[in-house]
Amino acid sequence: MLDGLGFTLERGEVLGLLGPNGAGKTTTFLCLCGLLRPESGTIRFEGKTLGGDRGRTISLIPETPEVYAMLTVWEHLAFVARSAGLAAGWEDRALELLARFGLLARRDDLGQTLSKGMRQKTLIAATVLAGAPVLLFDEPLIGLDPLGQRELRDLIRSLAAAGISIMMSTHIIDQAEALCDRLIIMKAGIAVASVSVAELRAQAGAGRTLEDVFLELTA
Amino acid sequence: MGALAYLEWSYARHHLLAIWRSPLRLALWVPYALLIGFFIYSRLLGHHAPYVSFVVAKPLATTIGGLYLAVLGATVGFAAGGRVALFRSSAEAILFSNAGLRPLTIAIWLQFRKLATSWTRWLGGFVYLFAIAAPHDPRPLSVVRALVAAALALAVQMTIELPVFLLARNGWREPLRYGGWTLAAVGAVFAAAGIFGSRVSQPLLAFAHVDPGAAVSLLLRGSTFATVGLAVLVACLIASIAFLGDDAMPELFAASQQMLASQRRRAKAPRQLFNAPKSSEPAHIPTGALALLWKDWVGFRRGRGIFRLWLVGCTAWAFCGAAVAFGALEWSDPSPLYTLAATTAVLVLIFAPYGASVGLANDLSKPIFWLSRSSLQERLAAWTFGRAWRGGVSLGLAPLVAGIASGDAQLAIISVPVTLTMYWSLQALGVGLYAIFPNPIDARGPVMMLRLLCTIAYVLPACIVATLCALVGSGAYAAALAFVLVMGIEGWLVVQFSSFRFNEYGASIATISRAT
Numbered sequence: 001m002l003d004g005l006g007f008t009l010e011r012g013e014v015l016g017l018l019g020p021n022g023a024g025k026t027t028t029f030l031c032l033c034g035l036l037r038p039e040s041g042t043i044r045f046e047g048k049t050l051g052g053d054r055g056r057t058i059s060l061i062p063e064t065p066e067v068y069a070m071l072t073v074w075e076h077l078a079f080v081a082r083s084a085g086l087a088a089g090w091e092d093r094a095l096e097l098l099a100r101f102g103l104l105a106r107r108d109d110l111g112q113t114l115s116k117g118m119r120q121k122t123l124i125a126a127t128v129l130a131g132a133p134v135l136l137f138d139e140p141l142i143g144l145d146p147l148g149q150r151e152l153r154d155l156i157r158s159l160a161a162a163g164i165s166i167m168m169s170t171h172i173i174d175q176a177e178a179l180c181d182r183l184i185i186m187k188a189g190i191a192v193a194s195v196s197v198a199e200l201r202a203q204a205g206a207g208r209t210l211e212d213v214f215l216e217l218t219a
Numbered sequence: 220m221g222a223l224a225y226l227e228w229s230y231a232r233h234h235l236l237a238i239w240r241s242p243l244r245l246a247l248w249v250p251y252a253l254l255i256g257f258f259i260y261s262r263l264l265g266h267h268a269p270y271v272s273f274v275v276a277k278p279l280a281t282t283i284g285g286l287y288l289a290v291l292g293a294t295v296g297f298a299a300g301g302r303v304a305l306f307r308s309s310a311e312a313i314l315f316s317n318a319g320l321r322p323l324t325i326a327i328w329l330q331f332r333k334l335a336t337s338w339t340r341w342l343g344g345f346v347y348l349f350a351i352a353a354p355h356d357p358r359p360l361s362v363v364r365a366l367v368a369a370a371l372a373l374a375v376q377m378t379i380e381l382p383v384f385l386l387a388r389n390g391w392r393e394p395l396r397y398g399g400w401t402l403a404a405v406g407a408v409f410a411a412a413g414i415f416g417s418r419v420s421q422p423l424l425a426f427a428h429v430d431p432g433a434a435v436s437l438l439l440r441g442s443t444f445a446t447v448g449l450a451v452l453v454a455c456l457i458a459s460i461a462f463l464g465d466d467a468m469p470e471l472f473a474a475s476q477q478m479l480a481s482q483r484r485r486a487k488a489p490r491q492l493f494n495a496p497k498s499s500e501p502a503h504i505p506t507g508a509l510a511l512l513w514k515d516w517v518g519f520r521r522g523r524g525i526f527r528l529w530l531v532g533c534t535a536w537a538f539c540g541a542a543v544a545f546g547a548l549e550w551s552d553p554s555p556l557y558t559l560a561a562t563t564a565v566l567v568l569i570f571a572p573y574g575a576s577v578g579l580a581n582d583l584s585k586p587i588f589w590l591s592r593s594s595l596q597e598r599l600a601a602w603t604f605g606r607a608w609r610g611g612v613s614l615g616l617a618p619l620v621a622g623i624a625s626g627d628a629q630l631a632i633i634s635v636p637v638t639l640t641m642y643w644s645l646q647a648l649g650v651g652l653y654a655i656f657p658n659p660i661d662a663r664g665p666v667m668m669l670r671l672l673c674t675i676a677y678v679l680p681a682c683i684v685a686t687l688c689a690l691v692g693s694g695a696y697a698a699a700l701a702f703v704l705v706m707g708i709e710g711w712l713v714v715q716f717s718s719f720r721f722n723e724y725g726a727s728i729a730t731i732s733r734a735t
Contacts, residue, residue, distance in 0.1 A: 033317075
């Protein structure tokens with residue numbers, strides 16, 4: 001259950017949603033992308049209130065990035081391109097994305113042969129291709145090996161640099177510190193703090209870690 | 220819609236390619252397709268004897284109509300309560316949402332896909348049943364009429380779920396739920412009345428002024444009014460989504476997630492515990508392989524609803540036995556009733572080993588199963604018995620009650636020992652089949668056919684020996700004893716074979732079935 005949650009996300013910003021298990025991070029994401037109906041409240045993008053089909057504006061990359069076992073990487077992108085009604089020439093952009101995400105050599109591989117990192121990249125490539133200006137990453141780094149984590153961190157940074165606004169949920173403080181510009185700390189559906197990483201560090205002061213502050217806020 | 224059609228086409232193409240590229244799968248699919256083709260040919264074209272119209276006797280028509288209403292009512296009841304599975308996974312819903320598809324487009328597509336995929340999924344089973352139910356030399360047109368009627372009836376069943384679900388979210392939940400379950404109850408009463416024969420069904424039909432069997436007969440006779448009416452109903456159910464499906468994405472997503480989670484729970488951890496018969500220090504746990512019997516018993520007593528479900532199953536089988544016994548006396552020609560009973564028996568024969576395969580897959584994938592010091596043969600024997608006694612006793616109540624109701628003492632006496640041994644042996648067969656076919660791919664299609672053929676080949680020797688014993692005049696008891704002995708020996712041999720397979724490949728078999 002979420003209660004009184006309100007925040008803004010700037011263009012190209014990476015906003016971290018930090019909280020213990022059950023704090024409401026995934027619920028927040030599902031509400032934002034239109035897969036859960038909030039009892040009240042509005043979600044605005046560039047001043048306009050978004051309706052039920054806001055998935056094309058705010059897209060979610062779930063914690064378990066499942067893809068179709070019997071579809072190739074390229075077919076995932078083709079499906080999204082057709083669904084989103086992209087203009088002719090989308091293939092060049094798709095190829096460019098595959099190259100950027102290191103998927104070009106795997107473009108004709110079936111979903112069932114991809115590792116978790118590859119599946120995640122496939123979904124991100126498809127979502128970026130559709131042109132969603134806001135991406136939500138639900139616990140994106142869980143289950144990835146160190147190299148995969150580094151690649152994803154770089155990818156998130158490059159997406160933000162390209163002007164895409166990003167929200168990511170995590171309960172690992174180091175990850176949030178390394179990636180996010182600003183943090184919202186949640187506890188039982190309520191935002192208990194909304195601060196920049198620098199402010200949180202200042203709050204910790206000498207002799208205390210960010211983990212100490214986090215545990216104090218969510219106790 | 221074009222994008223979704225592209226998605227399904229690509230999905231189907233890769234499935235076909237995967238079958239084409241796998242020699243083993245191809246070797247299963249080719250005879251499967253040939254068998255279906257043979258049934259279609261033999262029922263429609265290959266005639267050597269005089270034609271017989273494919274009709275259904277009146278009490279049986281009432282039973283079929285009643286059963287259909289019962290299933291339809293249950294579908295409505297479940298759908299109104301939010302139990303619908305529409306997306307293949309939650310990730311699919313997210314992908315659709317990310318792809319910018321309108322919720323209405325998604326809802327309409329889900330309706331079409333449900334209709335299309337249900338057909339392909341159940342086609343094999345449909346043909347099996349049709350091959351059993353249709354007379355050997357029917358008039359081809361009467362078979363086509365029956366096929367069209369069955370197809371339309373199935374289409375109603377498939378397409379009613381989503382409109383009911385969407386209506387339920389607009390304040391119609393309770394009326395639809397009560398209406399659905401009332402329809403299910405009424406259907407069950409009609410079905411039972413039909414089986415019990417005209418003495419029971421006639422007063423009921425006179426009182427109700429409605430007979431679901433009349434609709435069945437009309438459809439089978441090729442009534443244009445009934446056939447077109449059913450087709451229009453299907454069209455309306457599909458079209459209704461255009462008015463009900465707007466902005467339904469959150470509810471569709473939530474319902475699918477709930478159903479998928481529930482399916483996962485059933486598959487992986489089917490026993491939700493409740494508090495009643497738990498103790499920190501169990502009184503007595505048998506040692507060795509028998510500990511598996513204890514584990515099964517504890518699960519049976521503590522599992523939420525498992526004991527109650529077993530009692531319901533016992534009651535249902537006892538009721539079936541009574542119905543067949545009374546119906547055989549009441550029906551002028553009881554042969555359709557025996558066909559119905561035989562079809563039910565065949566379904567039990569197919570699904571009893573299948574359930575064992577699924578259950579064993581769960582147990583084998585748990586490391587704790589492999590820690591025992593008893594031999595694998597002993598463990599498998601104990602495991603199969605631990606599962607078999609419940610089904611065997613429950614199923615045995617049908618012939619037991621039928622024997623008592625019809626005054627057939629022999630049937631009553633041999634019923635439970637025969638069904639118990641048969642059920643145990645079938646569980647052992649399920650274990651053996653799992654040892655050969657651990658992979659659930661094609662489980663509903665050609666592998667199901669292969670399982671059916673294996674099961675028939677497995678049961679046949681016992682049936683032949685029992686029949687020979689009965690024919691040479693040794694009587695029903697000797698026949699039953701022979702059946703029990705042969706099934707017991709076969710079961711023991713299969714357990715030996717399975718333990719050999721699992722000793723060699725156990726870990727990899729469990730991995731295969733878990734990975735897929």
